[in-house]
Amino acid sequence: MPEENKVYTIFDRPKGLRFIGLLQMAFGAVGLLATIGLIVASIVGSPELPGGIGFVYAALVFVGVAIPCLIIGNFVDDLRRNAVIAQIIYSLAAMGLAGLFLFLRGLQYIWTVPLFQIELVIAIGNLSAFIVATQAFVILYLILTWDSAVPPAGAKVIRDRGEARRYEQDLVPLPFTPAVLSSDGVTELSDDESKHVLEIRKEYTVEGMAVLCSNCGGATPLTKVERNRLKCDYCGVTLGVSSVFVPCENHPEYLAATTCAVCGNHFCRKCLTAQEPPVDERWAGSTIFMCRKCFEGRYRPAVTTTSFVVPIDKLFSTAGSRFSSVGRIYGRFLGAYGSVMKHLWRVPLELLASLGKSGGGSGGDNCVGALIMIVIIIIAIPILAGILLLVGAIIIIPFLFYAGLIAVTFEAIKVIRKTDFQSIDTVRIQSIVEKKKQKQKQSKMRPVTRSWESDYERIPSEARRRQMEEHRRSEEERRKRIYEDRRPAQTFWGER
């Protein structure tokens, strides 16, 4: 479900995709030049291009190379499913043709093209080898990065860079500039001024409970709250005061900043981490804050039934997802490959058979030769691609497997050392010190808040419902009793 709901932006595309797009456009440009060259040569009346054959060649190059390369190249790097499929098919065809050319003419084959007064020597054999290599790379790359190059069908893709940037900024939990803001809360301080604020700020106060500044991390005593606002002692930013007027669960010396979304307890900035929000329109915020316990998945709110969280759940399915997705793509490819092959084999074989039936000889050698060519082309392309993919698989799969194992080990060490929890306070200070916006990094070992669909579905029994009702009533009475002998609360900051 999250896969379909995920919105893809142009920044999600794998880096090589842009390169492939440019490469393809370059081929298109070369094709266009070649077309023009051929037309010019034909008009001038080159002896190498007798009759109108130059125009035929020009049309072929234009339709077969320039147009498809330019069109596909333009779209393939935009996270478009059809463009990527078209690119793979085109690359396979180009690779097959060039490979066939190499097979027939060898690597040393050279064309001499007349261009005005100059003779242009094109090492067409080398060019073919280059095409085979680059197209093989293109195919392999697209298939390996399939999951990121091709968003799932129906997924929303933001291709406009400006819009994508806005979207990305809204999703990163802490979107703010990696500099301390000045007291107006808007303009950034210079590096030196930022550094100065960080140096003078203190994280503790002697004047009782404090609020941690979301700008500089400094602690300002609550006694300075005026009209539910607090001017930070160090950076001067005006902070709002959280509506939850209770101390942090772990730090009695700090006012809680907000509640943990999962357990509902109140925590300060040092105890909360930020994650992407759930995909649900009822959730208003662009971020979800969680305490360490909920982040580790040890707490889970009980509705009716057993309520223990499933953390570190799909350890290998996430960390090894790359590996398995490659395997899946190969499987998918080989499946499609097999079914296409079935048809491809049939056509030339039937042609040959019909040729045999028609008595042979009569069609002439040329006709047979052409048909054999067709057969070779049709068979050679898929076989070549298939061999290439298999070789790629033999090298790439073990490599990915071991890379995955090592990555898993590193993640496991983080989990064991408990360093995968990053509080919003540390992230903020880190981003100022390192002068870069903190990337949203989420542990691969920990799912982004847990889901408990199966348990949630279970409904309480009738007996259980009665018991709950009873319990609720006794609880109500207990509360009433407590309230009757309770005096107004003493506040820690003096009544306003």
Place this chain on the structure above:
Amino acid sequence: MTTEVDVISCPVCGGKVLIESDDKVSHCGYCASPVLGPDQSRMCVNHPGILAKEVCNVCGDLLCEDCFEKRVGDYGGKLLTIVNCSKPSCVSESEWAKSLNEEYQRLANMDWADRADNIILRITGGGAVIMMIFELFFILGMLYMQYFTSLGSLFPQWTIAGITIPGLPVIALMIMGNLLGALLLQTSLQVFVHDRQFTSGLLLLFLVVIESAFLLWRGLYFNLRQLPDPTFLLVLLTAFIIGAFLILVGSLGAVYIGNKKRIQMNRAKDKLGLSG
């Protein structure tokens, strides 16, 4: 009266807070955390004099312990806690979320085990990481000996259908070792999950026995005792013994604590008439 300030920063994320009303809770424009209005009282709306502890998720009223209900809302498959006040409109708007079962929550609380769980996680996890690294070095060392030194002649060969692929036993058996190491690592992290602690402790015990037997057998099968330089063997053996010992100790602890939790859960279920 303080001078008007134009920008109020969110105390949680630093985003801008637009104050919509002076005596009502406003929300951060970015993270939606509630922030008090400038003239808002911090007391419960129903009980002036008692400090508020929660905010109603519908109307934004401040509430004390006696005035709120906690609910568990399913947000896109994720269970999050929300709070609502007792006004009928707010209750009906929160009805989609189920009431939090506080009694169950109390009976099933396992905070008592936190310290022990942390220690167990570190022991089993540390042992499993050592094991994993050990297996990675083992395969590298074996591959090196097989293909780059003459020591490969010590290792047995497999002949399948008349074809002998050099190093096939090394590759196959060592990859199995790596997989076993990965399985150990995964299981060793599961001991931190309350309701899996018991079973993963048992599984870990079983796995560490299998791994030890498999390792000893591999050592004998590949004639590693006949290596001219015993350093490789000694280093690996030491790492292995430390790792296996840690996992053994940790998994015994996990079984012990996990069993206690099992008993606690069963009692809680019995008490609340929850079965199955």
